[in-house]
Amino acid sequence: MLRINDLTAGYFPGVPTLAAVGLSAEKGQMISVLGANGAGKSTLLGAIFGIVPYVAGEISLAGTSLNGLKPHDVARRGVRLVPENRGTLPSLSVHENLLLGGLGLPKATVAERVERELQRFPRLRERFTQRAGMLSGGEQQMLAIARAMMAEPRLLLLDEPSQGLAPVIVEQIFGLLAELRGADIAIVLVEQDVGLSLEVSDYSYVLEKGRIKLHAPSADLVNNPYVREAFLGVA
Amino acid sequence: MLDVLIYGLLRGATFALVAFGFSLVLGVLNIVNITHGIFIIFGGLITYTLFSELGWPLPLAVVTASLATGALAGVLQKAFIERVHSANPLMVLVQTLGLAIVITSIFEKTWGTSERLINAIIPGYPIIQVGDFIVPTLEVVTFVIALASAGVLYLAMERTEFGRTVRACRDNPRSAALLGIDISGVYLKTMIVCGLWTGLAGALLITTQPLAPYMHLHWTIEAFLIVIIGGLGSMPGVLVGGLLYGIFNHLAYFYYPAFAPALIFSGLVVLLLVRPQGVFGLGAVIRK
Amino acid sequence: MSDAKRRASRAGIGRRRLLKSAAGSSALISAATYLPGLTLSTPAWAQKGVVKIGGSLPLSGSFEKVAALYRGGYDLWSKTVGNKMRVGDRELDVEWTIYDDEFNPARTAQLTERLISSDKVDLIVGTYGTDTVLAQGAIARRYKKLTIQAGAASARVDEEIGGTTTFTVVGAAAAYPRLAMEFIAKQNPKPKTIATITYDDAAYKEMTVEIKKLAAELGIKHVLDVELPINTQDLRPTVLRLMRAGAIDVVYSTGHDVPVIKLVQECQALQFSPKALFGGHLTTTPSVKQALKERLNYLYGVAMWLPQFPYKDPYFANCQAFANKHKELMGFEPTYHAAMAYTIPLLYETVLRDAPKDDPFNSEVMRKKLLALKGEQTIWGPVSFNDRGRITVAGLPVIQWQGQDPQVKVLYPDSMADGSAKYPTPAWSARG
Numbered sequence: 001m002l003r004i005n006d007l008t009a010g011y012f013p014g015v016p017t018l019a020a021v022g023l024s025a026e027k028g029q030m031i032s033v034l035g036a037n038g039a040g041k042s043t044l045l046g047a048i049f050g051i052v053p054y055v056a057g058e059i060s061l062a063g064t065s066l067n068g069l070k071p072h073d074v075a076r077r078g079v080r081l082v083p084e085n086r087g088t089l090p091s092l093s094v095h096e097n098l099l100l101g102g103l104g105l106p107k108a109t110v111a112e113r114v115e116r117e118l119q120r121f122p123r124l125r126e127r128f129t130q131r132a133g134m135l136s137g138g139e140q141q142m143l144a145i146a147r148a149m150m151a152e153p154r155l156l157l158l159d160e161p162s163q164g165l166a167p168v169i170v171e172q173i174f175g176l177l178a179e180l181r182g183a184d185i186a187i188v189l190v191e192q193d194v195g196l197s198l199e200v201s202d203y204s205y206v207l208e209k210g211r212i213k214l215h216a217p218s219a220d221l222v223n224n225p226y227v228r229e230a231f232l233g234v235a
Numbered sequence: 236m237l238d239v240l241i242y243g244l245l246r247g248a249t250f251a252l253v254a255f256g257f258s259l260v261l262g263v264l265n266i267v268n269i270t271h272g273i274f275i276i277f278g279g280l281i282t283y284t285l286f287s288e289l290g291w292p293l294p295l296a297v298v299t300a301s302l303a304t305g306a307l308a309g310v311l312q313k314a315f316i317e318r319v320h321s322a323n324p325l326m327v328l329v330q331t332l333g334l335a336i337v338i339t340s341i342f343e344k345t346w347g348t349s350e351r352l353i354n355a356i357i358p359g360y361p362i363i364q365v366g367d368f369i370v371p372t373l374e375v376v377t378f379v380i381a382l383a384s385a386g387v388l389y390l391a392m393e394r395t396e397f398g399r400t401v402r403a404c405r406d407n408p409r410s411a412a413l414l415g416i417d418i419s420g421v422y423l424k425t426m427i428v429c430g431l432w433t434g435l436a437g438a439l440l441i442t443t444q445p446l447a448p449y450m451h452l453h454w455t456i457e458a459f460l461i462v463i464i465g466g467l468g469s470m471p472g473v474l475v476g477g478l479l480y481g482i483f484n485h486l487a488y489f490y491y492p493a494f495a496p497a498l499i500f501s502g503l504v505v506l507l508l509v510r511p512q513g514v515f516g517l518g519a520v521i522r523k
Numbered sequence: 524m525s526d527a528k529r530r531a532s533r534a535g536i537g538r539r540r541l542l543k544s545a546a547g548s549s550a551l552i553s554a555a556t557y558l559p560g561l562t563l564s565t566p567a568w569a570q571k572g573v574v575k576i577g578g579s580l581p582l583s584g585s586f587e588k589v590a591a592l593y594r595g596g597y598d599l600w601s602k603t604v605g606n607k608m609r610v611g612d613r614e615l616d617v618e619w620t621i622y623d624d625e626f627n628p629a630r631t632a633q634l635t636e637r638l639i640s641s642d643k644v645d646l647i648v649g650t651y652g653t654d655t656v657l658a659q660g661a662i663a664r665r666y667k668k669l670t671i672q673a674g675a676a677s678a679r680v681d682e683e684i685g686g687t688t689t690f691t692v693v694g695a696a697a698a699y700p701r702l703a704m705e706f707i708a709k710q711n712p713k714p715k716t717i718a719t720i721t722y723d724d725a726a727y728k729e730m731t732v733e734i735k736k737l738a739a740e741l742g743i744k745h746v747l748d749v750e751l752p753i754n755t756q757d758l759r760p761t762v763l764r765l766m767r768a769g770a771i772d773v774v775y776s777t778g779h780d781v782p783v784i785k786l787v788q789e790c791q792a793l794q795f796s797p798k799a800l801f802g803g804h805l806t807t808t809p810s811v812k813q814a815l816k817e818r819l820n821y822l823y824g825v826a827m828w829l830p831q832f833p834y835k836d837p838y839f840a841n842c843q844a845f846a847n848k849h850k851e852l853m854g855f856e857p858t859y860h861a862a863m864a865y866t867i868p869l870l871y872e873t874v875l876r877d878a879p880k881d882d883p884f885n886s887e888v889m890r891k892k893l894l895a896l897k898g899e900q901t902i903w904g905p906v907s908f909n910d911r912g913r914i915t916v917a918g919l920p921v922i923q924w925q926g927q928d929p930q931v932k933v934l935y936p937d938s939m940a941d942g943s944a945k946y947p948t949p950a951w952s953a954r955g
Contacts, residue, residue, distance in 0.1 A: 099396070349810030485759065
């Protein structure tokens, strides 16, 4: 589904944050991208979405190139990003945020999917008419994911979904992610909690200083000495 | 006193109409658009030409002026503002000031430098008697149109998909783009909406106030003031701001004309001390 | 001083002669200021047979429009005299230098300096605006030059530079409403009350002071004065106050042309119709009629100048002939600005006709001659100056706009009248 080859990307010309990155994610697969702060994880997601200004290399979705597309065009090709700061629209209600998730779809479909997401996240039903800015962090994260799912994307990019959330909420959210896995969707997860990531994902890539250091099925990486030492804090 | 209040209220609705577009553009594009007053003048002078010179029926002239101003706003956005805006929104302030000066001189070549005013009455019912004072019927009609158009704009913003995309861009353009919203498209439409409503304001204004190209900056500032009074990012706030401004203006000029500007600005300063976010400002909800 | 020395030596004048020509304790300083005159052994007027006239106007900016009207007046004079001016027994070619002072006093001072020391103009005209006129006068005074100006009515000009450096052909503001008050008192039924609208500006306040004084003398009660900031947008509260003040027979509004438009607009909107409504001295500005159209009907005013006024000068038998020539050359009817500006070089021409042969542009000689003018006939009206260099005018003639396509009629004084008053003004609903 998603194919990235020899990707170099950065915010200033000649100063790549990412170099020679290659990865792929198939339909029904969840891959995770691991790395320390500043390794280039978010830049990778930004490059896919066309937010990063300097990009070279190939990014394609189901055989169509995404290179050079504006963010909204990438979104319209069935890609959704749940950004690090959740990206909910604070002055709009939960309902309106969800409606915008289904932008351009027939009204009936949108209504159906709103109902589906409310079933998936019952907390959002309680907050349905409130402004998104009034929600707690966990609720905002739920809203962000629900809103992304409104579009039934082919590719879902998640940037640090656990950040700043109470462990109970993290568990809840990752439980949901695990449910999403295996559907008609490719998921790229960028997450600091490496243990969790490896647990929920099929395949993982480790980024270091903008390059892919290693990649393997997630299950194999759990026991990889480098990963254990660098991320899991186990010698 | 009642008459002063009622006249102030009548004026205030048009003031609010002057400021809706300014508030919208300020909120969504995050720019102070100095060509705003140009839209007022353009709407007014187009109405003047169509009605007073070409003899069109007034309603048709007003609608056409509004549409023409919407088009002008769209052209300015697409041809000039968009490029500078994507580079640096603050630069738009300087850019639109330059545009306003250039357009003013084009207007002066087209319409001349003199003040224009439309003399129109509602045939058969020129005035309405309210107690012991009278109100020109046209001003009541203008008031109703101003309120109705405010209502339409409010519904368009709150109840339609277009309105949602506009508010999404106002809240967080980057997140909006991630949802598939074409931000520059929304900006263009926002500017056109601003032009439509502001052009309508100009068309209504010229029936009660003389307008000339050189007055554009006065109206830009007036719009800015009303937005500050009402509070950034709130459509009802702008309406209330406009009405309050109309009433306060009339009270100040009725009771203490010589000090009216000082009074009005002191009032504004006090208001901002008490409510820095304006009467209806969103303030706490949107953090940028 | 070193600059002066440099200039002096460049011009080939020995230092000794420079010092000798000066006297008194401030000799060196004044020597520097006299320099332009001294550096020329043969002045341009004698060398090339040219008289240089210079000045500045706010040719760009807010006053662009009015500056162009003044300039049109200067041009009209040049064309009328065929670009020649008789100075003493010689006929000299006229050469104009008009700079753009942008309505900026500092710039005006700089440009006046340049006119005098580098361009070496013989005569100075203009400019427009109190502060710019004062700036121009300050420099001219330093060089002992004269100016004739038409752009500032303020008494400050009289106090600071009037009569010594500057002559002013626009009348004192206090005189503007005099004839109007006389006229009002003669109407039947005689008005009992008057209210004034005064814009916050020295000249307008002077008018209101005069109106109050004359009202008392003429037995008309001054019941209300509404003082307004100069840029007042909305006249409705003002008209409301007039309506709430009880029976007001006459309303006299000072102020420029835009306030008149707003005032009449609001009077109509609220159906307020005093027996006489005076719109001040600028009701004849074209924009007023353009904006108000038939609503101008019945409005009174006072006029600085109109083509129907019975004045003449050596070139025009009457004001209409002047107006026709203006229209022919400029393409539009002249406003009072053109007549006023046209008269400035004409006055120089008048006093230079028998100028001394060796030093025709001697400021002191010209100054005395200007002060000595007694009712000199010009199309701007008879010209006499008081000792402060201000033109003396009895007052401004009273006019009324009349008809559905309103035209100006001169009503008063009787000697100038070409129509009669439609008094009292009917209610708005009865105006047809």
